[in-house]
Structure formats: structure tokens, C-alpha cells
Amino acid sequence: MAKKLDFIFDFASPNAYMAAMVIPGILERTGATLNVIPCLLGGLFKATGNQAPFTAFGGIKGKMDYEMLESRRFVARHGLTKFRMNPHFPINTLLIMRTFVAAGLEGVGERYMQVVLKAMWEDGQNMGDPEVVAKVLEGAGLDAAALMARAQSDEAKGILMSNTTAAADRGAFGIPTFFVGDEIFFGKERLGQVEEELAG
Numbered sequence: 001m002a003k004k005l006d007f008i009f010d011f012a013s014p015n016a017y018m019a020a021m022v023i024p025g026i027l028e029r030t031g032a033t034l035n036v037i038p039c040l041l042g043g044l045f046k047a048t049g050n051q052a053p054f055t056a057f058g059g060i061k062g063k064m065d066y067e068m069l070e071s072r073r074f075v076a077r078h079g080l081t082k083f084r085m086n087p088h089f090p091i092n093t094l095l096i097m098r099t100f101v102a103a104g105l106e107g108v109g110e111r112y113m114q115v116v117l118k119a120m121w122e123d124g125q126n127m128g129d130p131e132v133v134a135k136v137l138e139g140a141g142l143d144a145a146a147l148m149a150r151a152q153s154d155e156a157k158g159i160l161m162s163n164t165t166a167a168a169d170r171g172a173f174g175i176p177t178f179f180v181g182d183e184i185f186f187g188k189e190r191l192g193q194v195e196e197e198l199a200g
Contacts, residue, residue, distance in 0.1 A: 003032045003198045008167045008177035010041040011100070012093040014071070014085065017121035019176040019188045020113070022078050026191065030198040032180075036113065038100045039164040041093070041175045047168035052090070074188055082118075088126040095151065096120075096127050099137075101159045102150035108142060115140040 007023065009016055027034055045051060058064060075083055096116055103112035119125040119136045126132050130148070137144035150156055167177065171184050178185040180197040 003030070003180060005032050005034050005194065005198060006179040007034060007036045008039050008044075008172045008175055008179070009036050010039055010093055010175045011096055011116055011120050011127065012041045012091060013175045014083075014089075014121060015188045016176045017083065017117050018071070018074055018078070018080060019178075019191060020117055021080055021083075022188070022191055026195045026198065030195060032198040036109070037163050037167065038097050038104070038160055039167045039172070039175065040097055040160060043161070043164040044168055044172060044174060047165065048173040050173045070189065082122040084122060084124055086120055087124050088128065091120070091126065091128040093128070095130060095148075096133060098151035098156050098160055099133070099147050101156040101163075102147050102153070103142070105150060105156065105159075106143075106147060108147075111140070112137075112142060112147070115142065 005023070005027070007019070009020075011017075023034060026032070074080070100109065100112055100116070103109045115136065116127060120127050125136055127136070134144040134148065137147060170179065172186075174186060176186075176188060178190065178194050180194060183197055185191075185194050185197070
């Protein structure tokens with residue numbers, strides 16, 4: 001039976017974009033299946049007392065420079081030539097995460113994820129602006145009005161909230177986090193370990 005990779009995900013993280021671009025190759029090599037779990041990064045931080053790296057490590061000499069170096073190495077190694085740091089970063093992703101849940105309920109979650117990842121981390125769109133979000137979705141052939149309306153439903157809001165709480169209860173404290181069964185892996189740099197676990 002194929003193993004399942006749970007991906008604790010929020011569009012807010014550039015590292016989540018990078019991981020999302022690399023995961024398809026891992027699935028192909030291991031035969032595993034992917035289960036993307038929409039969660040709010042801010043909610044995880046609040047639940048666990050964690051902070052964004054720029055806040056937590058900004059005052060540590062060399063720390064953020066090294067984080068940037070690691071990201072450049074990852075981008076180069078995996079040929080992520082389309083990646084661009086979003087000029088509007090950090091973006092409040094509550095709207096697009098609720099809409100991601102709505103897209104899943106409407107059966108277009110995978111397509112929605114691809115479209116919004118591209119808009120956020122390749123095209124530099126301000127995906128915290130509802131008008132920009134609607135334009136991006138419509139341009140990709142998705143029903144922006146229907147998705148954004150369903151995003152405001154108690155169902156979509158509740159799923160996102162419960163996903164975030166469940167992820168924290170499971171041990172997640174940031175994004176990207178991965179689970180293979182009960183094994184937890186944090187950060188894009190752990191994808192090699194994730195692949196070993198899936199292949200084992």
C-alpha cells in the first residue's frame with residue numbers, strides 16, 4: 001500500500017512554495033500520495049508560541065544571511081528559476097487560505113493551489129487584496145465569485161481553524177511541515193529525509 005505524505009501548508013511561506021515544486025518528483029519516485037492540509041501559519045505561531053524567522057532571528061548576526069544562502073542553494077539545486085520573493089511580503093493569507101478550503105470543497109483544490117502559488121511566488125501579485133485574488137482566479141478560468149463566497153461560509157472557516165488546531169496538536173509549529181504516519185519533518189531542507197521515509 002502506498003504511503004501518504006501529509007503537507008501542512010500555507011501560501012504565506014516561500015519555503016512552502018519551494019517544497020511544493022519539489023514534492024511531485026518525490027511522489028513519482030516513491031509512489032506515495034499527497035494530502036495537502038490547509039493551515040494558517042499565524043495560527044500555528046500563536047498556538048505554539050513560535051515567531052517568524054525575521055522576528056525570532058533578526059537580531060542574530062549572520063543567521064538571516066545564512067537562511068537566505070540556504071534558500072538560494074535550494075532554488076539552484078532544484079532549478080526553481082521562476083521563484084521571486086513577493087514584493088508585498090509578508091501577506092495576510094487568511095482570504096486565500098479560506099478560499100483554498102472552498103476550492104477543495106468545490107473539487108478544484110489542486111488547480112487553485114497551482115494558480116495561487118504561481119501568483120504569489122512567481123508573479124509577485126498582492127494576494128492579500130481581494131480584487132487581485134478575484135482577477136487572478138478569473139484569469140485562470142476559476143469561478144472567483146463562487147469560490148470567494150464559499151470561503152466566507154462557516155464550513156470553510158471551521159475547516160481551516162480545525163486543521164490548524166489539529167496540526168499544532170500533532171506537533172507542527174511552522175510551515176512547511178510534513179508527516180509520514182507519525183513521523184514529523186519540518187522545513188524544505190528535510191525533504192530528503194521525507195523521501196527516505198516514504199521509500200522505506
